[in-house]
Structure formats: structure tokens, C-alpha cells
Amino acid sequence: MSTVSRGFRGRRERPSVELPPGQYLVEDFPVLSAGPTPSIELADWELVITSETDEQRRWDWDGFRALPTETVTVDLHCVTHWSKLQTGWEGVSLDTLLEGLETSAGFALVTSYGGYTTNLPLEDLTDHKAWIAFRYDGEELEPEHGGPARLLVPHLYLWKSAKWVRWIQLLDTDEPGFWESLGYHNYGDPWQEQRFWGD
Amino acid sequence: MTSSNLSGDGNALAGPLHDLFRVEVTTAIGRCTNCGREGPMAEARVFDHAPGVVARCPECGQVLLRLVQGPGRAWLDLRGLAYLQLPVPEQA
Numbered sequence: 001m002s003t004v005s006r007g008f009r010g011r012r013e014r015p016s017v018e019l020p021p022g023q024y025l026v027e028d029f030p031v032l033s034a035g036p037t038p039s040i041e042l043a044d045w046e047l048v049i050t051s052e053t054d055e056q057r058r059w060d061w062d063g064f065r066a067l068p069t070e071t072v073t074v075d076l077h078c079v080t081h082w083s084k085l086q087t088g089w090e091g092v093s094l095d096t097l098l099e100g101l102e103t104s105a106g107f108a109l110v111t112s113y114g115g116y117t118t119n120l121p122l123e124d125l126t127d128h129k130a131w132i133a134f135r136y137d138g139e140e141l142e143p144e145h146g147g148p149a150r151l152l153v154p155h156l157y158l159w160k161s162a163k164w165v166r167w168i169q170l171l172d173t174d175e176p177g178f179w180e181s182l183g184y185h186n187y188g189d190p191w192q193e194q195r196f197w198g199d
Numbered sequence: 200m201t202s203s204n205l206s207g208d209g210n211a212l213a214g215p216l217h218d219l220f221r222v223e224v225t226t227a228i229g230r231c232t233n234c235g236r237e238g239p240m241a242e243a244r245v246f247d248h249a250p251g252v253v254a255r256c257p258e259c260g261q262v263l264l265r266l267v268q269g270p271g272r273a274w275l276d277l278r279g280l281a282y283l284q285l286p287v288p289e290q291a
Contacts, residue, residue, distance in 0.1 A: 033205050033246055033249060034246055034249045034250075034251075035246055036246075079250050144205075179250050179267070181276075182267050182274045183269055196267075196272075
């Protein structure tokens with residue numbers, strides 16, 4: 001297990017009260033969702049990554065949990081203005097999942113159980129910036145927070161950290177996701193306050 | 200918070216959509232493009248603990264309507280509705 005990364009280490013050195021513009025601090029962990037919480041049996045769970053040339057990687061739960069994991073402490077920033085600091089997660093780095101995969105794709109489209117989608121540049125999933133997280137605060141991730149496993153991309157607004165992740169498509173062209181196609185910013189950097197189209 | 204209190208019925212659409220259309224949307228009749236169910240929007244399952252408002256078909260769960268409200272503008276997606284029959288006040 002390793003603790004990462006340069007980016008988050010840097011963030012922890014800032015005063016704990018510093019928040020992105022327009023954000024306020026919460027101590028609880030609000031639950032936001034665009035749909036019902038899916039009931040996912042671990043025996044049925046799978047994670048698939050497909051490349052732009054249709055190369056495919058697939059893990060069942062046991063295979064996924066056999067991968068090396070990392071523990072990270074990160075700040076979360078929701079576009080609905082709340083921020084939660086110093087949250088502890090355990091997950092598998094996207095660097096591990098993508099290791100050795102031949103791709104020239106520039107983008108990723110993430111699809112969840114239940115149909116939610118979100119898009120982001122592939123470079124925002126690599127270099128110790130993103131994880132498939134399955135444990136929060138030392139406990140198995142609760143379904144309301146995305147369990148059994150969710151994407152965690154803490155340097156972007158939290159809608160990018162798709163709950164109940166199932167499929168990551170690597171694409172040559174960008175494809176806006178559920179919120180990005182309806183007014184929300186395509187990238188979503190909280191420190192640039194990129195909430196809506198044109199921000 | 201549990202999943203049971205993450206959503207409400209379609210009456211949660213009344214405020215945000217009245218701001219846009221000035222009509223009583225909850226009594227409007229909609230048809231789901233997925234399963235064909237027809238019924239008052241008040242019967243939709245509405246998720247508004249989210250970055251926007253999402254109304255889903257109570258029968259099949261398809262997204263009927265999405266609404267995002269930003270400063271000075273709003274975005275509305277009605278792709279999940281084959282039609283929406285809106286009540287219109289009679290002209291005097």
C-alpha cells in the first residue's frame with residue numbers, strides 16, 4: 001500500500017480553511033444522486049475498460065480486489081458548493097488499471113450501473129490523479145456513496161467521481177456525459193470555479 | 200441518508216418548472232418514450248438532491264426530464280417525454 005501523491009501532498013500543505021471559490025465547508029457527507037441507488041451483488045459486479053481500438057480489460061470483484069491498492073487522503077468539492085476536507089479512501093489507481101494498455105485516446109467516458117455517465121480527459125485519470133475506490137473512512141463503501149466501487153477524481157468537481165462505476169471507454173473524441181451535456185462545465189476544475197458552460 | 204429519501208414525487212417539479220413556464224407542470228400529462236406510460240408529472244419520481252433536477256418514469260425508471268439551473272439561465276432536457284400535455288388557462 002502506498003500513500004500518494006505529489007498533488008495531494010501539496011494540497012495538504014495549504015491552510016485547511018482554504019477552499020475553492022464559492023465553496024463552504026461541511027463535516028457530514030451529503031448524498032447526491034440523479035437516480036435510485038442500484039443494488040449490485042459482488043458476484044455480478046464487473047469493471048470494464050475499453051480502448052479506442054476495442055482492446056478490452058475486464059475484472060470481476062475478486063480479480064479487482066487482487067490488484068494492488070492505495071490509500072489516499074483528499075479533499076472533495078461538490079459543484080453544489082459544499083466541500084469536505086481530508087477524506088480517507090482506499091482504491092485501485094487508474095495507473096494500475098491502465099498499465100500497459102496501448103492507447104492514443106485523449107478522452108474517457110465513464111458509465112455507471114444505473115446509466116449515469118461523465119466524461120474527462122484521459123490525462124486526468126492518470127499520473128496518480130484517479131482511483132476506483134471501494135473503501136471510505138476505513139469501511140466498505142456504502143451503496144449511497146457509490147459502493148461497491150466508485151471513481152474518485154478529487155481534483156475535479158465531485159460529479160466527475162462517478163458512483164457505481166462499471167465501464168470506462170477510452171475515446172478519440174470527447175463525449176459529454178449526463179451533466180456535461182446539460183449546462184455543466186465540460187471539465188469542472190473547482191479552483192477555476194468551472195461550474196457551468198462558459199465558466 | 201438512505202435511497203428512500205433521495206427522491207420525492209413529481210410535486211417537487213412544481214417550483215423549478217413554474218419559474219420557467221408559469222404553468223402548473225405537476226398536472227401536465229407526459230408519455231415516457233421508453234415504456235409508453237402516460238400519467239401526470241406529479242407521479243414521476245424526482246431526484247433533486249443532485250446538481251440538477253431529474254424526473255424519472257415511475258414505471259421503468261427512464262429519465263423523463265432534466266433541469267439544470269445556473270445563474271441567469273437554465274437548461275431543460277425533455278428527450279424522455281414523447282409529449283407533454285400542459286394545462287392552459289382559458290382565454291377570457
